[in-house]
Amino acid sequence: MRAGVPGRDRRARRIDPRPGTAAVTGQAPRVAVAGGGIAGLSAATVLAERGVRVVLYERREELGGRLAGWPTRLADGSPVTMSRGFHAFFRQYYNLRALLRRADPRLRTLAPLPDYPLRHSRGHGDSFAGLPRTPPWNALGFVARSPTFGWRGLAGMRPRAALRLLDVRVPDVYRRLDGVSAQDFLREIRFPPDARHLAFSVFSRSFFSAPGELSAAELALMFHIYFLGSAEGLLFDVPDEPFPAALWDPLERYLRERLGVEIRTGSAVESVLPRGERGLLVGCGSGAGSVSGSGSGSGSGEELYDAVVLAADVAGLRALVARSPGLGGGPWRERVAAARTAPPFLVSRLWLDRPVAAERPGFLGTGGYGELDNVSVLERWEGEAARWAARTGGSVVELHAYALDPLDDPAAVRRRLVGQLHQVYPETRRAEVVDVRDEWRADCPLFPVGGYPDRPEIRTGDPRVVAAGDAVRVELPVALMERAATTGFLAANALLERWGVRGEPVWTVPPAGRPALFRALARLS
Incomplete structure (x- = not known):
């Protein structure tokens, strides 16, 4: 990282917030953040660092959203952490990395993978x-x-x-x-x-x-x-331990202990109802599989807030807005109602009784192998998987398949994926499966042809209510996890502007292509 620049690219762009005080003066406003994924955590961090009283709601028992992890026990008795699978932390993710640096200033928990190899069934690769x-x-x-x-x-x-x-x-x-x-x-x-x-x-x-x-x-x-x-x-980095240990547990401690954020896991925001000058009435209920929140103890009921950040996934945001008459402007509500999710995907994690070949990479993108999109060998980088493999002599292999038919049977898809793994890494044909975990999900945003004008925006039409997440429209060159972090920062900034407080600068890759000659030729085409 060069002085004044978050990465090696000197042309990276910095977008500064509006001028203001360093922190809230007088009575601190109280803000509810609905969603404990990357977007919600980003917004909560920026707000709390500037003196705002923040209550963070997450319907699951774990933080991290689509990067959450949870404990499970294998058939051999081993306690392990399951998640929705591999994610690449690219060096271009300036704002996500800025968030993680709050708890890990040198990003010691992110380990570089040496390559991003791709292989086609015809035998060629890149x-x-x-x-x-x-x-x-x-x-x-x-x-x-x-x-x-x-x-x-x-x-x-x-x-x-x-x-x-x-x-x-x-x-x-x-x-x-x-x-x-x-x-x-x-x-x-x-x-x-x-x-x-x-x-x-x-x-x-x-x-x-x-x-x-x-x-x-x-x-x-x-x-x-x-x-x-x-x-x-x-090339990219990956967490060297499961997501909770590497990312979210340290950030949660930072938020709770350093900033005084009240975190209520197992507590879902069900509705947000404007109450005029009194504020916004936030209605909550227990999340999936939860009886009460694990933060301050309030898992259900209604409370008044000065402002709200909506950082739920697409389905959660649609349902919340539908239950909240009068929330946001009409056009914004229509965009939320029209938001769609991408087709389902499957993550299958296999604990094998013998190792894959030593030369296999930690991550391999695949093409032409049916549904199989990539293969990860987790012990190549993740400490928990490496310890299990060392103790048992086995391997932990993860298979991803995207854009599946919603009518597909997950178990049948997994069987096909295992057969495709055998083609990619033939030595796995001899391996017995000690245990397996499948994650069949359909909650990622869809970016369909012609859909950009209909995406919901950060500003909702009510200056007290903002939205954040990777489904939210932002006119910056960001995507995926970085879009979630960026919109979280910008949503917090939009609220801080109302109180005269200076927000968080955001960074992006250069806003236009290079070199200039090619840009000029492109505009003539």
């Missing part, structure tokens, strides 16, 4: 290790050595159409490409067929969407954030 990190040299270096792309593939593309990937500006990219699917866009620019799995594996499938459903604007934004617009590179 690697991002050792490439230059600064555009356009990273792209040229990739083309020079890629067996699936190469100079022939580059020469076969339609240059005028493809140049649009080099001039990605938000929100202009949505005006130009949101009406086209990712699949059709790649066909239009004649992206080499053998390399399409690369684009789908790295970018489209990251959104849990089939390429025919995903907006081409989101695909182009991904290319910009991770490859063509940023000098941070496409």
